[in-house]
Amino acid sequence: MATIKDIANAAGVSLATVSRVINNGPKVGDATRERVKAIMTEMGYRPNANARALVTKRSASLGVVLAELLDPFFATLAHGIESVTRKHNVQILMSAGSIEKATELKAIETLLEHRVEAMVVHSKALDDEVLIEFARQAPGFVLINRFIPEIGNRCVWLDNVAGGRIMAEHMLKQGHKKLAVISSRYQIDDPVDRITGIRQALQSAGIDLPESHIEYSTPDQEGGEKCIQNLLAKGVDFTGVLAYNDAMASGAMTMLLDHHIDIPSQVSVIGYDDVLLAKYSRPKLTTLRYPVEMMAAKAAELALSYASGKKPEADITFKYTPTIVKRESVLRL
Amino acid sequence: MATIKDIANAAGVSLATVSRVINNGPKVGDATRERVKAIMTEMGYRPNANARALVTKRSASLGVVLAELLDPFFATLAHGIESVTRKHNVQILMSAGSIEKATELKAIETLLEHRVEAMVVHSKALDDEVLIEFARQAPGFVLINRFIPEIGNRCVWLDNVAGGRIMAEHMLKQGHKKLAVISSRYQIDDPVDRITGIRQALQSAGIDLPESHIEYSTPDQEGGEKCIQNLLAKGVDFTGVLAYNDAMASGAMTMLLDHHIDIPSQVSVIGYDDVLLAKYSRPKLTTLRYPVEMMAAKAAELALSYASGKKPEADITFKYTPTIVKRESVLRL
DNA sequence: TTGTAAGCGTTATCAT
DNA sequence: ATGATAACGCTTACAA
Numbered sequence: 135m136a137t138i139k140d141i142a143n144a145a146g147v148s149l150a151t152v153s154r155v156i157n158n159g160p161k162v163g164d165a166t167r168e169r170v171k172a173i174m175t176e177m178g179y180r181p182n183a184n185a186r187a188l189v190t191k192r193s194a195s196l197g198v199v200l201a202e203l204l205d206p207f208f209a210t211l212a213h214g215i216e217s218v219t220r221k222h223n224v225q226i227l228m229s230a231g232s233i234e235k236a237t238e239l240k241a242i243e244t245l246l247e248h249r250v251e252a253m254v255v256h257s258k259a260l261d262d263e264v265l266i267e268f269a270r271q272a273p274g275f276v277l278i279n280r281f282i283p284e285i286g287n288r289c290v291w292l293d294n295v296a297g298g299r300i301m302a303e304h305m306l307k308q309g310h311k312k313l314a315v316i317s318s319r320y321q322i323d324d325p326v327d328r329i330t331g332i333r334q335a336l337q338s339a340g341i342d343l344p345e346s347h348i349e350y351s352t353p354d355q356e357g358g359e360k361c362i363q364n365l366l367a368k369g370v371d372f373t374g375v376l377a378y379n380d381a382m383a384s385g386a387m388t389m390l391l392d393h394h395i396d397i398p399s400q401v402s403v404i405g406y407d408d409v410l411l412a413k414y415s416r417p418k419l420t421t422l423r424y425p426v427e428m429m430a431a432k433a434a435e436l437a438l439s440y441a442s443g444k445k446p447e448a449d450i451t452f453k454y455t456p457t458i459v460k461r462e463s464v465l466r467l
Numbered sequence: 468m469a470t471i472k473d474i475a476n477a478a479g480v481s482l483a484t485v486s487r488v489i490n491n492g493p494k495v496g497d498a499t500r501e502r503v504k505a506i507m508t509e510m511g512y513r514p515n516a517n518a519r520a521l522v523t524k525r526s527a528s529l530g531v532v533l534a535e536l537l538d539p540f541f542a543t544l545a546h547g548i549e550s551v552t553r554k555h556n557v558q559i560l561m562s563a564g565s566i567e568k569a570t571e572l573k574a575i576e577t578l579l580e581h582r583v584e585a586m587v588v589h590s591k592a593l594d595d596e597v598l599i600e601f602a603r604q605a606p607g608f609v610l611i612n613r614f615i616p617e618i619g620n621r622c623v624w625l626d627n628v629a630g631g632r633i634m635a636e637h638m639l640k641q642g643h644k645k646l647a648v649i650s651s652r653y654q655i656d657d658p659v660d661r662i663t664g665i666r667q668a669l670q671s672a673g674i675d676l677p678e679s680h681i682e683y684s685t686p687d688q689e690g691g692e693k694c695i696q697n698l699l700a701k702g703v704d705f706t707g708v709l710a711y712n713d714a715m716a717s718g719a720m721t722m723l724l725d726h727h728i729d730i731p732s733q734v735s736v737i738g739y740d741d742v743l744l745a746k747y748s749r750p751k752l753t754t755l756r757y758p759v760e761m762m763a764a765k766a767a768e769l770a771l772s773y774a775s776g777k778k779p780e781a782d783i784t785f786k787y788t789p790t791i792v793k794r795e796s797v798l799r800l
Numbered sequence: 801t802t803g804t805a806a807g808c809g810t811t812a813t814c815a816t
Numbered sequence: 817a818t819g820a821t822a823a824c825g826c827t828t829a830c831a832a
Contacts, residue, residue, distance in 0.1 A: 135604075137809055148819045153811060161817055178604070183581040184526070185809035187517040189824045195560075203549055209542040216536055216563050225577055226561040227528075230549050244558055248516040271468075271511070355747055384747050391749070414688055414717050416724070416749040470825055481803045486827060496801055518825035522808045 136177040144177065145170045156181055187249060195225040196274075196437060197245030197253035201233045206409040207379070207426060208256070211278065214430025215254055222438055224251070233320065235259045242268060252437035254278055254430070258322040274441025278433040280323075286451035288440070290433040294324050297422050297456040298331020301376055301404050304420075304458055306339050309467030310374035310402060313343065316361035316386060317378045318353035325350075325378055328406070332376060346370060353378050358385025366393060373401055373467065380405040380412045383419055387463070398465035408459050417462035424456050469510040477510065478503045489514055520582060528558040529607075529770060530578030530586035534566045539742045540712070540759060541589070544611065547763025548587055555771055557584070566653065568592045575601060585770035587611055587763070591655040607774025611766045613656070619784035621773070623766040627657050630755050630789040631664020634709055634737050637753075637791055639672050642800030643707035643735060646676065649694035649719060650711045651686035658683075658711055661739070665709060679703060686711050691718025699726060706734055706800065713738040713745045716752055720796070731798035741792050750795035757789050 142152045147166060154162045155170045173179075187193040196219050200208045212228070219226050227250055229241035238257045245253055252274030257265060262282050269275045269285045281291040305313060315332060318325040329348070336343050349364050351357030358377060362385075365372070377383035383405030387397055395401050397417055405412055405421035412419035432452060440446055475485045480499060487495045488503045506512075520526040529552050533541045545561070552559050560583055562574035571590045578586055585607030590598060595615045602608040602618045614624040638646060648665060651658040662681070669676050682697050684690030691710060695718070698705070708723075710716035716738030720730055728734055730750055738745055738754035745752035765785060773779055 138811095139809075149810080150812085150819060150821095151817085154818090157811085163817060166817080180576065180580050182521070182809050184517040184520040185824090186811075187824095188515070188521055188809080188826090189811045191824080193517065203536075203542050203546040206539065206542070209536050209539070212561075213536040216561075220563065225581065228545075228549075228559040228561045230553065230559075243513065247513050248558065355743075388747060388749075410688075411744070411747070414721060414744070415747070416721075471827095472825075482826080483804080483828080484802060487802090490827085494801055499801080515825050518808090519827075520808095521810090521825080522827045524808075 136179045137182070138179075141170065141173055141177065141179055145173045191249075193225075193249050193251050194223065195227050195248070195250045196434060197227045197229065197242075197248070197250035197255075199229050199231050199238065199241045199245065199253065199255040199257065201231050201256060201258070203230060206381075206411065207407055207424075210409065210426045211256065211430045214427035215434040217427075218431050218434040218438070224438065231257065231259075233258050233322070239264070246272060250274075252276070252434075252441035254433045254437050256280075258320075258324075273443075274437045276433045276437040276440065278430060281451065281453070287446035287448065288436070290429050290436065290452040291454070292424055292429070293453055293455045294327035295331040295334070297406065297424075298328035298333075298376075299335045300331070300456065300458055301328075301406065301422055302332040302335035305374045305376065305402065305404060305464065306335065306341075308374075308402065308464055311341055312372045313341075313347065313374045313376060314365050314370055314372040315343065315348045315376045316358060316365075316382050317348060317350050318382075319350040319357075320353065325353075328378065347372065351382075354381045355385035355388070358382035358387075359389040360385075362386045362389040362393075374464070375401060375403045377403065377405050380407045380409050380415075380419060380421055383421065383463075384411055384415050387415060387417075387419075398463050402464040404464055406456070412459070412461070415463075420461045420464040421459050422456040423459050425454055429454055469512045471512075471514070474503065474507055474510065474512055478506045524582070526558075526582050526584050527556065528560050528581070528583045529767060530560045530562065530575075530581070530583035530588075532562050532564050532571065532574045532578065532586065532588040532590065534564055534589060534591070536563060539714075539744065540740055540757075543742065543759045544589065544763045547760035548767040550760075551764050551767040551771070557771065564590065564592075566591050566655070572597070579605060583607075585609070585767075585774035587766045587770050589613075591653075591657075606776075607770045609766045609770040609773065611763060614784065614786070620779035620781065621769070623762050623769065623785040624787070625757055625762070626786055626788045627660035628664040628667070630739065630757075631661035631666075631709075632668045633664070633789065633791055634661075634739065634755055635665040635668035637793075638707045638709065638735065638737060638797070639668065639674070641707075641735065641797055644674060645705045646674075646680065646707045646709060647698050647703055647705035648676070648681040648709045649691060649698075649715050650681060650683050651715075652683040652690070653686065658686075661711065680705065684715075687714045688718035688721070691715035691720075692722040693718075695719045695722040695726075707797070708734060708736045710736065710738050713740045713742050713748075713752060713754055716754065716796075717744055717748050720748065720750075720752075731796050735797040737797055739789070745792070745794070748796075753794045753797040754792050755789040756792050758787055762787055 231238040231241040349361035351360045405419045408423040412421045564571040564574040682694035684693045741756040745754045
């Protein structure tokens with residue numbers, strides 16, 4: 135592959151001049167500029183981003199750490215980030231992490247070795263201290279979907295306690311008193327927070343939520359199916375199901391229908407996330423809108439701006455609250 | 468950030484020695500090795516991937532060009548690639564392209580500037596010649612979901628003509644004679660090929676497919692809805708719908724049900740791709756399985772192996788054929 | 801086993 | 817307006 139040197143030789147000018155042409159620098163004669171440009175295209179010259187990054191210490195790249203591309207939630211996340219990197223002419227370096235300490239750590243470190251300018255990290259497994267330390271090292275470090283008070287100004291996150299409260303309140307308002315919850319079995323904050331919110335709402339209404347009415351499984355459609363099976367097997371009596379996410383809600387609906395339990399006339403179901411699935415399931419799923427895409431875009435902008443020297447304000451954080459999207463899966467009793 | 472020089476100074480050894488312990492090179496005394504390692508972790512040293520790539524001319528990274536992360540098809544694609552890069556300890560550089568010449572070109576060029584070792588490219592808009600030229604320049608260049616005879620050994624693709632034939636034959640075998648097709652409005656090979664296959668099957672059965680029975684729209688759920696609306700508005704009489712993909716099939720089912728047309732008792736629907744959507748729609752969608760994930764993994768392996776010097780065999784290509792997945796959306800008449 | 805030094809492709813600082 | 821030249825952080829012969 136042709137280097138800047140080859141171009142310089144071919145054009146009979148110095149390296150410096152070619153470099154100036156490449157970077158649209160000033161102080162270059164029009165004639166030379168044209169001649170050099172011509173030779174560059176002729177020889178198929180492509181500047182070496184690595185060499186450039188080495189000397190300028192800037193890489194025009196943003197690192198992304200997420201758990202699993204297949205999950206529509208993360209796909210949406212990635213899409214939100216991509217929309218801003220495209221605008222800024224920045225390259226995405228992607229590292230998948232899978233919600234385990236070791237892999238999340240590895241993902242972040244690889245990105246750091248590549249000297250990405252900014253990074254948007256979705257980490258659930260790593261401890262606060264580790265993340266705080268990374269933030270100290272990398273100016274453009276931003277967390278999405280997680281809140282750590284010490285670095286709140288680098289956190290773009292959703293208030294899951296409020297989310298849990300909102301979904302429960304909606305069910306209560308529709309007259310549902312016999313509720314079941316199907317949640318994620320993973321030991322991360324999100325399911326805990328959402329259930330906390332649910333309990334808050336129920337408590338205010340003087341309603342109890344026994345542990346037996348909560349089922350845990352993998353946060354996907356299959357998990358939703360299993361939870362319903364277990365609930366049914368245990369003979370739990372419920373008219374409303376609060377799901378951890380839309381995938382579980384969808385699985386739950388499938389299983390309920392398989393048992394000839396109609397939705398929403400016999401059982402109401404509410405989801406969380408509002409991914410595409412929700413809109414196109416049958417019946418259409420009432421759910422909480424998690425503005426991932428907007429949040430991801432925000433996180434990317436933030437990371438880029440911090441990376442380029444903007445100082446994070448103290449005492450600020452980027453908290454979002456989910457809103458309810460009423461569709462067809464919840465019936466007013 | 469600490470450099471190799473800093474480590475060398477702190478450890479009282481030369482650059483070369485530090486480099487050797489970084490790369491687990493031989494010929495380093497155990498004592499020195501331990502000492503240097505200790506100092507590296509203590510100082511939080513991280514080798515600079517750019518500098519390394521510059522001198523070794525290898526970057527341990529694989530570039531991916533795709534159109535749209537939001538689309539579950541591409542998410543699956545990305546996931547398949549990710550599974551092999553993870554295994555090979557290779558980083559993913561992602562560039563979104565959006566099926567336009569200019570953006571696809573830009574995406575590939577950026578990746579090339581970053582000197583990725585290998586690349587898996589999903590390009591629909593660029594001309595054959597351009598792609599062939601890229602393949603000539605970059606040893607690890609592999610195309611997915613596209614076939615170009617001249618570089619067939621760098622193509623991992625699906626036989627869409629066969630796919631069209633298979634879906635039509637299935638409908639015919641189930642006794643459907645009045646068929647409608649809803650297809651993608653984009654001017655790329657895939658929809659054309661699939662319709663070609665469909666026509667082949669119908670022709671063999673002596674059945675005609677008038678242009679009026681084909682509707683084109685965007686290849687998503689909304690597009691599927693619109694196509695059905697148009698078909699219904701035109702008063703086309705059909706008992707079977709062949710959809711361009713599962714998303715359109717899903718939209719079609721939604722719209723049919725909205726018109727109180729039951730599936731499959733009144734109209735049968737068949738999709739294409741077999742994304743998650745198909746399994747969880749109601750009724751469950753009969754569709755063609757497009758083994759994207761497997762193909763993407765294959766493409767990534769191929770790209771990596773070509774990149775590391777393996778010579779592509781002549782007269783070989785990586786063609787896959789979709790298989791039918793029978794679920795509930797097609798009724799035997 | 802360890803060190804010296806050249807060079808990878810650029811940019812940037814001085815000169816000219 | 818153009819050219820030398822010293823970095824940037826690292827690997828890798830070649831010496832010692």
